[in-house]
Amino acid sequence: EVQLVQSGAEVKKPGESLSISCKGSGYSFTSYWISWLRQMPGKGLEWMGKIDPSDSYINYSPSFQGHVTISADKSISTAYLQWSSLKASDTAIYYCARHPGPESFDPWGQGTLVTVSS
Amino acid sequence: QSALTQPASVSGSPGQSITISCTGTSSDVGSYNLVSWYQQHPGKAPKVMIYEGSKRPSGVSNRFSGSKSGNTASLTISGLQAEDEADYYCCSYAGSSTWVFGGGTKLTVL
Numbered sequence: 001e002v003q004l005v006q007s008g009a010e011v012k013k014p015g016e017s018l019s020i021s022c023k024g025s026g027y028s029f030t031s032y033w034i035s036w037l038r039q040m041p042g043k044g045l046e047w048m049g050k051i052d053p054s055d056s057y058i059n060y061s062p063s064f065q066g067h068v069t070i071s072a073d074k075s076i077s078t079a080y081l082q083w084s085s086l087k088a089s090d091t092a093i094y095y096c097a098r099h100p101g102p103e104s105f106d107p108w109g110q111g112t113l114v115t116v117s118s
Numbered sequence: 119q120s121a122l123t124q125p126a127s128v129s130g131s132p133g134q135s136i137t138i139s140c141t142g143t144s145s146d147v148g149s150y151n152l153v154s155w156y157q158q159h160p161g162k163a164p165k166v167m168i169y170e171g172s173k174r175p176s177g178v179s180n181r182f183s184g185s186k187s188g189n190t191a192s193l194t195i196s197g198l199q200a201e202d203e204a205d206y207y208c209c210s211y212a213g214s215s216t217w218v219f220g221g222g223t224k225l226t227v228l
Contacts, residue, residue, distance in 0.1 A: 035217070037219075044121070044207060044219060044220070044221045044222040045156070045158075045164065045207050045209075045219045045222070046219060047209075047216070047217040047218065047219060050215060059214070059215040059216060061119065061216060062119060063119070095163060095164070097164075102152055102211050102215075103152050103154060103169045103170045103173075103211070104154040104166045104169035104170075104175075104209075105154070105156070105164075105166065105209070106166045106169075106175065107163075107165075108163040108164055108165070109163065110163055111163055
């Protein structure tokens, strides 16, 4: 079974750093892109960026470029989303999702809730 | 990149059909046959229901269908069932390995 399992919920203070993870299993991790998506409380889905785990080539949405860093460690089939200095406005659920191709995101991880509050 | 435009809400009675529209531009929906639709129940991760505009993944009911005309894509759900009540999001490839989502539509089954 193809699965993406994300790390657990996080509570952080503004200015702190954070890395959340997404581990793929049941398929060849380097054969499919992984995207990260944000869902702010009560809001819709936003595409943040994608990584090709085979060569770590990354594309960012202009809305998120410079605010987050996407990376991957193919040796452990895991992708990461990182912040160097969190803001309260980063409070959201973050999903990772696999690309079977450019045509869709499937499957999705279970989501990681990030809460940033002083 | 601007978000695709979806109606905020739609509703229908069990057994009826509903259609959700998704309007983009000639740079995304109009340029590529790469619109996908996602169903999200409260507290759950999204699930793909339609990809490449009109294709259904294995396991998705044939009550779900998709189409596109110009810069507007549509998702139609026929024979509405209570379990269809959820949020629905469209997404389009926008070129250069980027994607854009719609704002989401809340479907209420009356």
